[in-house]
Amino acid sequence: MNKSFYIIIFFLLSSIVYSQITGIVKDDKGVLLPNVNIILLDSIQEIEAFAISDKNGEFKIDDFLLGNKTIQIKRATFQTIEEDLIIDRKSIDLGEFVLIKEDAIALKEVIVKAEYNPYKKDTAEFDASKYRTGKEMNVEDLIKNIPGATVDKDGRIKIGKKEVQSVLVEGDDLFNNGYSILTQAMNDQSVAKIQVINNHTKNKLTKDIYDTDALAINLILDDKAKNKWNGSATLASTSYVENRHQVRLNLMNFSKKRKFVSIFNYNTIGFDEMKGVNYLIKNQFTSAYNFDLIGTNNTLPNLVNLYQDNYLFEDNRTNFNNDKIGVINAINNFKSSKLHILGLYNRIEKNNYIDEIESYNDNTIQFTNTQKSHWNKKIDNYFTKVEWNKELNSTSNFTIVNRSYYLKEINENTFLFNSNDISLKGNNATTSLETQGIYTNKIDSARLITVVAKHLFENRPYQFVESNPIFGEVYSDSQISHLNQEIDNKQNYLGLKGTYFHKLSDKENYYFTIGSEYQNIDLNSEFFGLNEDFSSQIALDNAKNDLSFRQFKVFLEPAYLKEWKAFRLNLKLPIEYFSTSIANDLDDKSNRLTLSPKVDFSYEKRKFGKIALGYTYRVIPTSFEVYYQEMIYKGNRQFAKSNLSTYQLFGGSQVNLNYSRSKSLNNGIDFNLIYQIQDKNVGYNSIFQPNFSINNNVLVEGSEMWMPSVSYKYFWIPIKSKIQINTSYTSVKSSSIVNENSIRNHFNSYTIGLEMKSGYSGIWNYELGGKFSFNKNKNQFNSNDFRNIDAYANVYFNLSKQTTLDVSYEFYNFGGQNQSSTNFLDLRLYHKIPNSKMKLFVLANNLLNNKSINRNMITPISERFYTQRLLPLHILLGFNFNF
Numbered sequence: 048m049n050k051s052f053y054i055i056i057f058f059l060l061s062s063i064v065y066s067q068i069t070g071i072v073k074d075d076k077g078v079l080l081p082n083v084n085i086i087l088l089d090s091i092q093e094i095e096a097f098a099i100s101d102k103n104g105e106f107k108i109d110d111f112l113l114g115n116k117t118i119q120i121k122r123a124t125f126q127t128i129e130e131d132l133i134i135d136r137k138s139i140d141l142g143e144f145v146l147i148k149e150d151a152i153a154l155k156e157v158i159v160k161a162e163y164n165p166y167k168k169d170t171a172e173f174d175a176s177k178y179r180t181g182k183e184m185n186v187e188d189l190i191k192n193i194p195g196a197t198v199d200k201d202g203r204i205k206i207g208k209k210e211v212q213s214v215l216v217e218g219d220d221l222f223n224n225g226y227s228i229l230t231q232a233m234n235d236q237s238v239a240k241i242q243v244i245n246n247h248t249k250n251k252l253t254k255d256i257y258d259t260d261a262l263a264i265n266l267i268l269d270d271k272a273k274n275k276w277n278g279s280a281t282l283a284s285t286s287y288v289e290n291r292h293q294v295r296l297n298l299m300n301f302s303k304k305r306k307f308v309s310i311f312n313y314n315t316i317g318f319d320e321m322k323g324v325n326y327l328i329k330n331q332f333t334s335a336y337n338f339d340l341i342g343t344n345n346t347l348p349n350l351v352n353l354y355q356d357n358y359l360f361e362d363n364r365t366n367f368n369n370d371k372i373g374v375i376n377a378i379n380n381f382k383s384s385k386l387h388i389l390g391l392y393n394r395i396e397k398n399n400y401i402d403e404i405e406s407y408n409d410n411t412i413q414f415t416n417t418q419k420s421h422w423n424k425k426i427d428n429y430f431t432k433v434e435w436n437k438e439l440n441s442t443s444n445f446t447i448v449n450r451s452y453y454l455k456e457i458n459e460n461t462f463l464f465n466s467n468d469i470s471l472k473g474n475n476a477t478t479s480l481e482t483q484g485i486y487t488n489k490i491d492s493a494r495l496i497t498v499v500a501k502h503l504f505e506n507r508p509y510q511f512v513e514s515n516p517i518f519g520e521v522y523s524d525s526q527i528s529h530l531n532q533e534i535d536n537k538q539n540y541l542g543l544k545g546t547y548f549h550k551l552s553d554k555e556n557y558y559f560t561i562g563s564e565y566q567n568i569d570l571n572s573e574f575f576g577l578n579e580d581f582s583s584q585i586a587l588d589n590a591k592n593d594l595s596f597r598q599f600k601v602f603l604e605p606a607y608l609k610e611w612k613a614f615r616l617n618l619k620l621p622i623e624y625f626s627t628s629i630a631n632d633l634d635d636k637s638n639r640l641t642l643s644p645k646v647d648f649s650y651e652k653r654k655f656g657k658i659a660l661g662y663t664y665r666v667i668p669t670s671f672e673v674y675y676q677e678m679i680y681k682g683n684r685q686f687a688k689s690n691l692s693t694y695q696l697f698g699g700s701q702v703n704l705n706y707s708r709s710k711s712l713n714n715g716i717d718f719n720l721i722y723q724i725q726d727k728n729v730g731y732n733s734i735f736q737p738n739f740s741i742n743n744n745v746l747v748e749g750s751e752m753w754m755p756s757v758s759y760k761y762f763w764i765p766i767k768s769k770i771q772i773n774t775s776y777t778s779v780k781s782s783s784i785v786n787e788n789s790i791r792n793h794f795n796s797y798t799i800g801l802e803m804k805s806g807y808s809g810i811w812n813y814e815l816g817g818k819f820s821f822n823k824n825k826n827q828f829n830s831n832d833f834r835n836i837d838a839y840a841n842v843y844f845n846l847s848k849q850t851t852l853d854v855s856y857e858f859y860n861f862g863g864q865n866q867s868s869t870n871f872l873d874l875r876l877y878h879k880i881p882n883s884k885m886k887l888f889v890l891a892n893n894l895l896n897n898k899s900i901n902r903n904m905i906t907p908i909s910e911r912f913y914t915q916r917l918l919p920l921h922i923l924l925g926f927n928f929n930f
Contacts, residue, residue: 180192626638664698
């Protein structure tokens with residue numbers, strides 16, 4: 048067995064053949080050109096290798112496969128050279144390439160735009176015209192076609208394994224982390240080039256001092272789209288029987304000085320217009336050095352469960368919706384400052400229909416419940432942002448940002464629980480006002496100071512009434528037919544942080560961060576019973592909370608990074624002091640000093656690959672929501688309270704081991720291992736009864752997790768297809784208490800997946816893949832084995848220059864008792880009318896007309912079997928018009 052394993056590994060690793068391409072780049076006057084981008088694309092036009100010419104104009108590309116290639120030679124202000132190659136030997140000298148200056152008009156345009164170009168050699172550029180297939184409806188569809196790019200169901204873009212943090216238009220960031228609002232609306236025909244930028248920074252003073260390791264996309268506009276109004280309109284509808292519609296309208300104007308975007312979307316076809324908005328509100332831009340961020344995780348959590356979202360499928364499968372969104376977004380660039388104003392309103396309505404059977408067994412109590420649920424919510428969301436950037440002088444700048452939003456949610460849920468009718472009507476809201484200021488001072492070419500200050504006010508009130516016959520049983524009072532609950536949750540947050548960064552060389556730096564945070568949270572909640580006709584209130588025991596949570600934190604973080612030859616060492620030592628006071632229902636004060644060391648060590652050679660080892664000791668603070676002493680009704684027959692009376696901090700260790708060896712985006716192997724262990728944490732002492740449950744927050748024994756994974760990808764030239772094999776194993780040991788029984792649970796899962804993608808140049812291409820998951824959940828009371836299967840096959844036809852057809856098939860089987868398979872078949876037909884800016888399309892969804900899908904969820908003491916309603920067969924006819 049071991050011998051066979053090593054033979055297979057040897058075959059996989061040895062399948063990569065090492066080669067070398069060399070050449071020289073000059074201009075038309077014979078001057079050798081440094082810093083020229085040389086990009087080698089494989090036969091499906093994905094990046095295989097990349098190089099930059101040195102001071103002598105010479106370049107060398109190592110480690111790629113033999114076969115059909117395309118080489119691109121690029122440098123700003125020069126015309127791009129692109130040639131097709133057949134690499135049939137291990138070493139090849141391409142000789143000299145001569146780059147010719149762009150014409151005077153084009154050169155002038157480039158120079159005007161290049162007053163600040165922070166990207167330089169960290170940018171890969173793609174000509175948009177070469178990646179259009181004719182079925183693009185927006186910029187997101189265009190980005191999907193560039194090498195290595197994928198877009199998930201939330202509109203989040205990845206290049207390879209790395210997530211894009213921002214999408215810019217001519218260097219300006221209009222939507223920050225909520226960029227899918229832009230990419231799903233913007234006319235793709237207005238884009239001439241797509242730049243993929245590594246080490247993107249929002250502050251030009253930091254560019255030459257440290258690498259952010261953040262990824263961004265910059266859209267370079269076609270000349271015809273500059274300084275002009277342009278946009279697109281999409282109208283689509285099913286027949287009056289299905290009654291589903293979509294309207295997308297946008298109007299945009301982009302110039303060097305000003306940029307303006309207006310968007311209006313409406314749909315009832317299942318697309319969630321809130322996805323991009325959520326990322327815009329959170330705005331969690333992350334990079335290697337988050338010096339300008341503070342308090343990113345200090346928003347108030349959701350205390351009750353008034354809606355159950357679907358996380359299993361694309362929204363067009365299960366989301367019965369009615370969504371609208373309107374956006375006005377403008378940037379004005381002044382001589383030494385920039386003003387950005389954004390206003391957004393969206394209204395969504397979501398309906399989710401779920402039937403479930405719950406089987407419970409802890410060897411003391413056994414019962415089975417059935418419930419039919421209709422979850423409904425309507426959300427009105429208002430968001431504004433005003434940002435002003437000011438260059439104080441050539442070495443310092445200041446940014447102030449005000450972000451505010453108000454969200455109002457109305458819930459009307461109905462349930463049929465064991466033949467009992469239940470209804471819930473209520474509302475909750477979020478008001479958030481945030482102001483942040485950032486000052487940056489570049490002392491010299493190697494030293495930088497960043498200071499950030501932030502204030503956040505948040506208010507989250509809840510009010511709802513549930514009519515449920517079980518309340519009389521819970522409180523042993525037959526008069527109680529309804530329960531009314533009101534919650535008021537407020538927060539004030541202040542944060543201040545300063546960082547001194549010193550770049551000793553290109554391969555060595557250190558920094559010190561010092562700061563403080565203050566958090567003041569008040570929680571008040573109360574629920575009471577009502578009789579059948581709502582005429583009298585009934586006071587209930589253990590139903591009122593008054594909690595005051597105050598925490599002052601001081602932190603210091605020294606860090607050091609050193610690279611020598613192929614080695615890299617990164618050391619961090621966060622030191623935190625917590626002074627915490629919990630008052631009113633509790634009386635607890637504590638002062639804690641913690642250290643959280645982090646060590647990362649790596650070795651990288653091009654032919655060997657990269658191996659990295661990391662260790663982190665994590666200190667995990669607890670938040671206010673684990674300390675309320677009396678009950679809060681969570682909804683859906685669940686109560687919660689806390690048995691904790693003193694403030695808790697927990698420690699845990701994590702070890703990461705990674706080995707990767709890559710030839711390109713299409714060839715390589717990646718191994719990753721994560722091990723986590725935590726001594727103690729907050730868990731539940733749960734009391735389960737047939738009709739309700741009470742979860743008490745308590746201290747439980749810690750958890751342990753192992754998660755190794757291997758991914759291997761290879762481009763098989765005979766069939767011109769990329770093949771990727773993914774496999775992973777997860778083992779999690781955790782503790783809980785159920786009906787006074789201590790449970791030590793062990794969950795393990797083994798997953799193997801296969802993906803294939805063709806790169807044909809003919810009339811058709813395909814994608815197919817599958818994932819098999821074998822799972823086991825075991826403790827002293829129960830043992831459950833189940834397996835999940837999901838598979839897909841997509842075939843893309845280019846019927847003509849104007850017409851394309853996509854056929855998609857999906858298969859799902861989520862294991863467990865009484866499970867059945869579900870198959871989906873979808874068609875997408877696109878036709879571009881010749882000599883016009885209009886596309887016609889037909890989207891046929893769920894052609895097999897599946898009405899529902901089954902899935903299950905395993906817990907240590909129960910198994911839940913779900914049946915979720917699906918959007919029925921519907922055929923959407925529409926057109927898209929660019930102007």
